[in-house]
Amino acid sequence: MAVNLDSTDWSILGELQRDGRVPLTELARRVSLSASAVTDRVRRLETEGVITGYRAEVDLAAVGFAVLAMVRLKYPGSRHEPLHRLLEERSEILECLRTTGEDCYTLKVAATSMRHLERIVDELAGFGSTTTNIVYSQTLPYRGPQASCG
Amino acid sequence: MAVNLDSTDWSILGELQRDGRVPLTELARRVSLSASAVTDRVRRLETEGVITGYRAEVDLAAVGFAVLAMVRLKYPGSRHEPLHRLLEERSEILECLRTTGEDCYTLKVAATSMRHLERIVDELAGFGSTTTNIVYSQTLPYRGPQASCG
DNA sequence: CCTGAAAATCGCAGTCG
DNA sequence: CGACTGCGATTTTCAGG
Numbered sequence: 001m002a003v004n005l006d007s008t009d010w011s012i013l014g015e016l017q018r019d020g021r022v023p024l025t026e027l028a029r030r031v032s033l034s035a036s037a038v039t040d041r042v043r044r045l046e047t048e049g050v051i052t053g054y055r056a057e058v059d060l061a062a063v064g065f066a067v068l069a070m071v072r073l074k075y076p077g078s079r080h081e082p083l084h085r086l087l088e089e090r091s092e093i094l095e096c097l098r099t100t101g102e103d104c105y106t107l108k109v110a111a112t113s114m115r116h117l118e119r120i121v122d123e124l125a126g127f128g129s130t131t132t133n134i135v136y137s138q139t140l141p142y143r144g145p146q147a148s149c150g
Numbered sequence: 151m152a153v154n155l156d157s158t159d160w161s162i163l164g165e166l167q168r169d170g171r172v173p174l175t176e177l178a179r180r181v182s183l184s185a186s187a188v189t190d191r192v193r194r195l196e197t198e199g200v201i202t203g204y205r206a207e208v209d210l211a212a213v214g215f216a217v218l219a220m221v222r223l224k225y226p227g228s229r230h231e232p233l234h235r236l237l238e239e240r241s242e243i244l245e246c247l248r249t250t251g252e253d254c255y256t257l258k259v260a261a262t263s264m265r266h267l268e269r270i271v272d273e274l275a276g277f278g279s280t281t282t283n284i285v286y287s288q289t290l291p292y293r294g295p296q297a298s299c300g
Numbered sequence: 301c302c303t304g305a306a307a308a309t310c311g312c313a314g315t316c317g
Numbered sequence: 318c319g320a321c322t323g324c325g326a327t328t329t330t331c332a333g334g
Contacts, residue, residue: 001211013208020170020204023329025309037320039311050212054170057203058163058294061151065295070249070256087289091296099220099283106220106283112298133249133256139237144208145215146241148262173310175328187301189329 003048008033010147012041013050017144020054057142065092065110067117068135072103075128083127092120103131153198158183160297162191163200167294170204207292215242215260217267218285222253225278233277242270253281 005013011031015022022030028038045051060068075083083105087096095108107124111117117132124130155163161181165172172180178188195201210218225233233255237246245258257274261267267282274280 002214002216003212005213013206013213016206017208018203018205020206023309034321035310036312036322040319048212049209051206052209053168053207053292055168055205055207055292055294056163056166056170056201057205058167059199059202060295062153062198062200063155063163063295064152064298066152068247070247084289091293092298093290094293094295096288096290097218097220098286098289100286101281101283103283105289106285110295131251133251133253135256136248136250138246139234139248139255140243140246142203142205143241143244144205145210145213145244145260148214148242173328184302185329186303186331190301 003050005050005147007147009041009045009050012038012045013144014146016042016051016054017142060110064112067111067114069109069111069117069121070133070135071107071109071121071124072131073105073107073124073128074102074130075104086123086127090120090123092116153200155200155297157297159191159195159200162188162195163294164296166192166201166204167292210260214262217261217264219259219261219267219271220283220285221257221259221271221274222281223255223257223274223278224252224280225254236273236277240270240273242266 008031012027015027015030024039024042025035027042028035031038033041042051073083087093092110093107094110097106098104099106109117109120111120117134121130121132158181162177165177165180174189174192175185177192178185181188183191192201223233237243242260243257244260247256248254249256259267259270261270267284271280271282
């Protein structure tokens with residue numbers, strides 16, 4: 001599952017995580033490589049599954065989702081299909097992590113209002129007991145994985 | 151803070167969230183617009199702060215971060231600077247949300263091993279009591295905000 | 301929001317160390 | 318085998334309508 005990356009690969013990943021739309025020629029300049037060499041490496045990172053995609057990052061508040069919340073769900077039993085169906089349908093659920101601990105699921109939910117959030121939490125409460133925390137702020141700008149050693 | 155978006159804007163956001171590197175000409179085809187019109191709209195979404203950036207999405211396991219965890223931190227007192235300093239330094243902390251509730255901070259931490267995670271949690275425990283949940287799996291593929299109404 | 305032309309970039313050969 | 322060069326096709330950018 002793990003791929004061997006040299007420091008050039010990490011530089012490329014750093015640049016593409018900062019600016020995913022940078023042209024390959026400019027990227028080549030930044031990591032001191034030729035355009036074709038950098039293209040080869042990027043393609044390799046993509047096919048090896050290191051880079052899983054490119055995403056525009058959208059400001060939630062700017063598009064009307066004024067409320068962000070973390071909801072933890074205690075889910076008794078093992079029939080997970082009904083929950084998964086809800087996850088598919090409710091696009092307000094941005095992320096769903098299955099974790100260890102009593103609260104088996106941790107969800108990130110974006111809502112337009114508290115009333116809207118309440119409705120979603122009510123739906124989730126049908127599956128088990130929920131704990132909801134409203135997010136005041138994101139205290140870190142975006143950050144992806146960086147080189148672990150040096 | 152909120153911007154008015156028509157359905158074409160939402161289509162553009164959808165495409166760019168799915169494939170952030172799609173050429174503007176291809177994007178124009180997909181939303182049935184000319185290249186220059188779609189370029190204008192994309193630039194507008196960027197300058198208005200709707201699109202905050204473009205990111206390559208990197209597979210954590212593929213680059214050696216075998217362990218992902220959610221750590222909640224109960225933080226007594228109000229001097230937050232020392233914690234913020236740690237957040238800057240420890241690049242393994244991918245995300246940090248300040249929330250309501252007893253656990254004022256919710257952090258997403260990527261580690262190369264349980265031993266590595268333990269070291270980071272120990273650092274965090276210097277600030278307050280922590281609750282750690284290891285992530286088994288991400289049960290949703292990437293998903294950003296989508297049109298709320300119609 | 302569209303057209304159109306110039307400049308930059310991309311993708312694919314072939315070639316070198 | 319990984320990195321560089323050259324050329325045609327595509328894309329980006331910017332003018333004007």
